[in-house]
Amino acid sequence: MPDNNESTFPSNFIKKIIDDDLLTNKWGGRVNTRFPPEPNGYLHIGHAKSICLNFGLAKEYNGLCNLRFDDTNPSKEETEYVDSIMEDVRWLGFDWEDRLYYASDYFDQLYEYAVQLVKDGKAYVCDLSADEMRDTRGTLTEPGQNSPYRNRSVEENLDLFNRMKNGEFEEGTKTLRAKIDMSAGNLNMRDPVIYRILKVAHHRTGDKWCIYPMYDFTHCLSDSIERITHSICTLEFEDHRPLYDWFLDELGAYHPQQIEFARLNLSYTLMSKRKLLALVEEKIVSGWDDPRMPTICGLRRRGYTPESIRDFAERIGVAKKDSTVEFAFLEHCIREDLNKHALRVMGVLNPLKVVIDNYPDDLVEEIEAINNPEDLSMGTRKLPFSKVLYIEKDDFMVDPPKKYYRLAPRREVRLRYSYYIKCVDYVKDEKSGEITEVHCTYDPETKGGSSPDGRKVQGTIHWVSSKHAIDSEVRLYDHLFNAENPGEGDYKLYLNPDSLKTVNAKLEHSLKDAAPGSRWQFERVGYFCADNKDSQPGKPVFNRTVTLKDTWAKIVKKG
RNA sequence: UGGGGCGUAGCCAAGUGGUAAGGCAUCGGCCUUUGGAGCCGACAUUCGAAGGUUCGAAUCCCUCCGCCCCAGCCA
Numbered sequence: 001m002p003d004n005n006e007s008t009f010p011s012n013f014i015k016k017i018i019d020d021d022l023l024t025n026k027w028g029g030r031v032n033t034r035f036p037p038e039p040n041g042y043l044h045i046g047h048a049k050s051i052c053l054n055f056g057l058a059k060e061y062n063g064l065c066n067l068r069f070d071d072t073n074p075s076k077e078e079t080e081y082v083d084s085i086m087e088d089v090r091w092l093g094f095d096w097e098d099r100l101y102y103a104s105d106y107f108d109q110l111y112e113y114a115v116q117l118v119k120d121g122k123a124y125v126c127d128l129s130a131d132e133m134r135d136t137r138g139t140l141t142e143p144g145q146n147s148p149y150r151n152r153s154v155e156e157n158l159d160l161f162n163r164m165k166n167g168e169f170e171e172g173t174k175t176l177r178a179k180i181d182m183s184a185g186n187l188n189m190r191d192p193v194i195y196r197i198l199k200v201a202h203h204r205t206g207d208k209w210c211i212y213p214m215y216d217f218t219h220c221l222s223d224s225i226e227r228i229t230h231s232i233c234t235l236e237f238e239d240h241r242p243l244y245d246w247f248l249d250e251l252g253a254y255h256p257q258q259i260e261f262a263r264l265n266l267s268y269t270l271m272s273k274r275k276l277l278a279l280v281e282e283k284i285v286s287g288w289d290d291p292r293m294p295t296i297c298g299l300r301r302r303g304y305t306p307e308s309i310r311d312f313a314e315r316i317g318v319a320k321k322d323s324t325v326e327f328a329f330l331e332h333c334i335r336e337d338l339n340k341h342a343l344r345v346m347g348v349l350n351p352l353k354v355v356i357d358n359y360p361d362d363l364v365e366e367i368e369a370i371n372n373p374e375d376l377s378m379g380t381r382k383l384p385f386s387k388v389l390y391i392e393k394d395d396f397m398v399d400p401p402k403k404y405y406r407l408a409p410r411r412e413v414r415l416r417y418s419y420y421i422k423c424v425d426y427v428k429d430e431k432s433g434e435i436t437e438v439h440c441t442y443d444p445e446t447k448g449g450s451s452p453d454g455r456k457v458q459g460t461i462h463w464v465s466s467k468h469a470i471d472s473e474v475r476l477y478d479h480l481f482n483a484e485n486p487g488e489g490d491y492k493l494y495l496n497p498d499s500l501k502t503v504n505a506k507l508e509h510s511l512k513d514a515a516p517g518s519r520w521q522f523e524r525v526g527y528f529c530a531d532n533k534d535s536q537p538g539k540p541v542f543n544r545t546v547t548l549k550d551t552w553a554k555i556v557k558k559g
Numbered sequence: 560u561g562g563g564g565c566g567u568a569g570c571c572a573a574g575u576g577g578u579a580a581g582g583c584a585u586c587g588g589c590c591u592u593u594g595g596a597g598c599c600g601a602c603a604u605u606c607g608a609a610g611g612u613u614c615g616a617a618u619c620c621c622u623c624c625g626c627c628c629c630a631g632c633c634a
Contacts, residue, residue, distance in 0.1 A: 010573070010581080038634050073633060130632055137630055141561045144630090175632055185562035187630050196632035215634050239563050239629050260564085262627095267570085273634095315582065317572050319565095322627055326570050329583050339596060374596065405594080414592060449592045460592050524593045551594045 012318040014053070014259055018061060018230060021257075027229040031063025034228050035089065035096075036103075036219070038070045039081035039203075041273040042288040042295045043088045045309070045330070046264040052313035053261070054232055055094040066226055067096035071104050072218045074202035082203070084288070088296040093306045099226075103218050104204045106225055110213045111165065113221055113251055114176060114194055118157045122250050123194060124150055125160035126177045133175075136182075137190055143183035144190045150179060164197055167210045171197045176211075180246065188243045192216060220244040221253065228256040234263040235320065264316065265324040268479040269294045270487055284495065285480070289533075291543045292480040292499050302477065303519050303529025303545030308337040324485065331546045338519060338527045338545070343371045343378060346416065346462045347507040347522035347542075349474060351390035353466065356421060358441045359387040364465075368448075369417045383508060385418050388466040390506045392525075395461040396438055398426065403555055405458030407438065414460040416523060420446040462523045469506040474528065474542045476501040505542075514540040524548065 021027055033054040037047065058065035067089060071077050089096070117123035126149045128136065138144030152160070164174055176195040184190055194217045199210045220243075223231045231244075238260045248255040265271060270279075271294065279285045279293070288295050291302035299309065312333040316325050346369075365385045372378040391407070400408040407413045412422040425439040445452050449460070478501075480486075483494035507522075514520065516532040526547040534541045 012572090036634095040634080070634065076633075133632075134630075139561085139630060143561090172632065177632095187562075189562095190630085193632050198632085212632095214632075219634085235564070236628055237634090241563090262565085315571080317582095319572070321565055321572090323571060326583070329571070332583060335595090344593080370592095373593080403594090416592065457592090459594080462593075521593085521595085524595070548593075548595050553594090555594080 010314070010317060013320070014057065014230070014232065014261065014318055015060075017257070017259060018057065021229070022061075030227075030229055031058060031061040032066070032227060032229045033058050033063065033232060034066040034068050034223065034226060036068045036070045036222070036233075037085050038073070038076075039078065039085060040073075040076040041081060041277060042084050042297060044271055044273075044276065044296065045266060045294045045299065045312075046271045047088075048092060048296060048309050049264040049313045049316070050232070050234075051089055051092055051094060052310050053318060055089075056310075056314070057230070057232075063229075064099065065094070065096065066099040066101055066228070068101040068103065068222060068226070070215070070219065070222075071102055071202070071204065072212050072215060073198075074200045074212065075198060077203055079203050084297065088300075091300060091306055092296065092309060101222070101226060102204055103213075103222050104202060106218070106222055107205060107209060107213070109225060110218060110221055113247075113253075114213070114217070115158070115161065116251060117178065117194070118161055118176070119154060120250065121154060121179070123176055123178050124152050124157050125164065126150070126175050126191075127173065128175075130172060133193075137187065138182070140187070146182050147177070147191065150191070161195075164195065164211050165209070167199070169197055171199055173197065178217075178243075178246070180243075186239055186242055188216070188240050189246070192243060216240055216243045217247060220247050220256075220258075221251075223256045223258075224248055224253045227254060231256045231258045233258060233260055235260050235322070236263075260320065261318050262320055262322050265322075265485075265487075266294060266330065267324055267327045267484045268481050268486070269327065270481070270491060272487065275487075275491060279480075284492075291475070291477050301529070301532060302543055303338075303527060304334050305337050305341075305519070308334040311337065327479065334546055335527070335549070338521060340374055341372075342519050342521040342527055344369070344373070344521050344523050345508050345511055346383070346464055347472075347474070347505050347511070347525065347528070348390045348392050348462065348464050348469075349476070349503050349505045349522075349525060350393040351506045352393045352396055352435065353437045354389045354391050354421070354463070355437065355439050356387050356389070356442045357424065357439050361387055363387070364468075365447075367418045381510060383417065383510075384465045384468040386465045386467060389415070389463045390466055390469060391415075391438075391461055391463050393435075395459075396423070396426070396435060398428075398435065404552075406461055407440075407459070412443075412457050414446070414449050414457045415463045416460050417449055418447065418463070419443060419449070420451060420457055462525075464506050464508050466506075468509045470509055470512050472505050472507050472511065472540060472542060473534075474503050474505040474507075474544065475531075476503060476544045507542075511540060512538055514542075516540070519545070521548070 035054045055065045126147045136145045175193045177191045180189045195211045289297035289301045366382040367385045395406040419442040421440040421442045427437040480499045481494040482496045486494040514530040516535045518530045527545040528542040531541040
């Protein structure tokens, strides 16, 4: 049973397998998982699910989780990706300690294993071209044909394979293939390629090798070498399991159990590395860390916390059913986290000038505001209040509909933490019809936000003092795509033209020195994160992580 | 038409022969100096469908239907 069986973690079919293995002592009580990314792109939220699963199981069962780079294809892999992957796994809160491995570390052993297969008559060098191999593989419903090279002698195969390694043959002219069954219903068993010739330098082994092992051969043996117990991968590898098992059985090697689960799909976004790369390369987004990207670095820049992502990964569960989780659920997780931990501040995104007619011209008062009503230990701060303020344009209407309880002519509202104000007049730009200024009177008796006579006020709105506020660029992000499933069809047709709106906001002065990466709640508006790239000292730029839930917007929508 | 999987609410997901957890979303109500948060309540007579076994079936058996993955010298 898990160490931590306080039932805080929901169960899933993988835990059941592990519980069972522990009961039967299948692995001597060990649990050792691994997270095996290919360093050919940045990690995304789907990888986060896998990372949380693998490292999470290890933690829960007092086991280990290795980080292993699956770097068997030097033509697609780069050190830049290796670095970003390590940064992201660490940021998510996981530690592989001294167990950082690379499949390329095993190239020598893998070669020896391949030689053993050849010696056992289980693998052969094949001269078929890629096209010929495809033509002889058969189809989903018809068996393939044996390669004419299938019955070469062990000696000849050994010699040829050795010469492949020595670079005597050109790329594409020869492969080493497993001798299994060309009529197998499972295409993966139709004499799969084990080694191909690739005269490409590898990011770690340089030009030592010109033959590189394929995934199926590499992965099972890497797991075996590392004494992995449970090799967890996604559903599309289910068909590969017989091959995984075949290699290990034929070689008599230590044999972990491969277990497959359904990868994460998220509505309104894409998870395909290829498509994400295209968004970056075509400059549809600003980079892998664009706050609209579902990448870990994008989410980080957007303001997501590692805790919220781990919580999300835990709560979506693990199963074998293909599924698409609603984006709203991810948003719920970050709101829940930030609600408890983010400091409250006031910021006006669409400023409307308010003049308090009966307030002394040069007076500045200090108003005390609570930093987080959810956690009073976070203290209070002082806000300057003066005659001229900014409020949100949305918080004033000349002709308000029913249920609107913000500011309107002759109406009184509370300014958060300060005074009740009553609208006495407003200025309208005759050309545009826009309201440019609102005039109010304040009730000096209501300082702090309550009135001695006990009268109630319908709404509370946020504000900043005009002469104290800082001007700040604020980026309002929305889904990158309009479609729930942009992955089906041409995703570029579904790009949301409004996925990024930049506004010049008026923010309370305390935000001037907001640290890059710091997260805030702008009261009544949403959660924001000081951008860690574009913020300058004394001049922060903010990214909207997520809006606050907006009941009023819902009422408006319903009509 | 071959092989491998999967079908429990709008979205996730427990449940594995004893009478459908939980979360998100949604809808009501309470409360509120954030239309936030919080609190209370509603939300599957039924588990893809039809048969069968059983005192009893989402769970076992059969048949059917639907969806996903596989024909890279990618992972």
